[in-house]
Amino acid sequence: MKFYPLQFKPILKDRIWGGTKLQSVLNKEITSETTGESWELSTVPNDVSVVSNGDLKGKDLNELIELYPVEILGKSVLERFGKQFPLLFKFIDAKEDLSIQLHPNDELAQKRHNSFGKTEMWYVMQADKGSRLVVGFKKDSNKDEYLAKLASKELISLLDETEVKKGDIFFLETGTIHAIGGGVVIAEIQQTSDVTYRVYDWDRVDANGNGRELHTDLALDAINFNTTKAKVDYENKINHSNKTVHCDYFKTNVIPLEGKMNWEAHKGSFAVFMCTQGEFSLEVENTLYSYKMGDTVLLPAKIEKAIISGNANLLEVWI
Missing domain, CATH: 2.60.120.10 (Jelly Rolls)
Known part of the structure; x- marks a missing residue:
């Protein structure tokens, strides 16, 4: 088998907060005016990426790994994760603010959901003027203060909002409370997991007047109430990794x-x-x-x- 660079058919996700930039900025063939995510590489159950180019076209990523585990994953990845692709790659278009949310660590995610946790990073590809991300607490907090502000719909007053620009990178360890703000397009790299604890959704309702499910109790054990330095400084040396x-x-x-x-x-x-x-x-x-x-x-x-x-x-x- 001659191995070559593989591309996959994007898995597009409609979201209440999505828009049209996945088409206008990234040339994706979107399916609605509220397309929020393009899953580029995924083995999340029911959302497994399918090859779109070359001799392996039509095979999904799990099939490829089953057929050629060492050749696709590499020896050290195979030894650590078995025949499981350990990462999920996405592009995200937030026309509106995403919910305030967080993700559990490996231990909690395995115990509750039989899943990896969700450590992730964001690379800002495009940001409208004044766009921001919500990442972590302004100062160290605690469960009582958090619950009081959540109940009074003032949670945002505890959280750190950062105006962003193209090229900004953020690293979000599990337990970090966060939200992508409206007007931002992001490349996201994360563990293979779709476990999210949504704690506040800006009192949004759908066309039927229903709000999205919140996970207040599940989130309590998973939150890091301390401040965190999520923004990453890096060099930008030309033709260099x-x-x-x-x-x-x-x-x-x-x-x-x-x-x-x-x-x-x-x-x-x-x-x-x-x-x-x-x-x-x-x-x-x-x-x-x-x-x-x-x-x-x-x-x-x-x-x-x-x-x-x-x-x-x-x-x-x-x-």
Whole structure:
């Protein structure tokens, strides 16, 4: 089997807070005026990504891993996670504020939901003027203060709101209370998990007058009530893989590309590139593969080197 860079059909998600930027900014073929998410790489049950290019077109990611576990995942990833793709990649368009929410850690998620926890990071791809993210508490809080403010619908007064711009990166450890604000498009990298504890949804209701489910009790054991430094500082050296978030679950670098650079695989792991700006090509074994902003590509672990060329901004992710 000749392994090559794999692309997958986006899994589009309609959301009450979604909009149309996944089409206007990222060229996705959206299905509604409220398309909030494009799941680019997923093995979440019932939402498994399907290959859209090349000889493996039509096979889903779980099938590929079953057939070629070492070649797709890499030896060290396989040893740690078994035949399970451990990450979920998304693009998110928040036309309106997302709910205030948080995610449990591995231990709680396994116990309650038979799932991984949800450590995640955000890369801001586009932000309207004045757009912001809500991440963590302004100052250390506690359960009683939190519950009192939640009951009086003043929770936001405890939380840290940060105005954002293109290129900002945030790392959200499990337990961090957060919300993506309206007017922001984000690339999100996270553990394979769809477990979210929603604690406040701005008193929104749907067309039938119903609010979305809240998870107040479940969230209490999962919240980190202390302040957290979520924003990540990083270098932006041209044609270089600049370190951003390196954690137990994934490693992400930013590559500002102007021209050409050689790339080598991270031993024992697959790699994923998300194109957040511009256009680029990968040359693998004398074959050229081309991509544009909004594309996500999986390099099987079997691919050990490539030449990257173009004018683009890339997120490079591995384990």
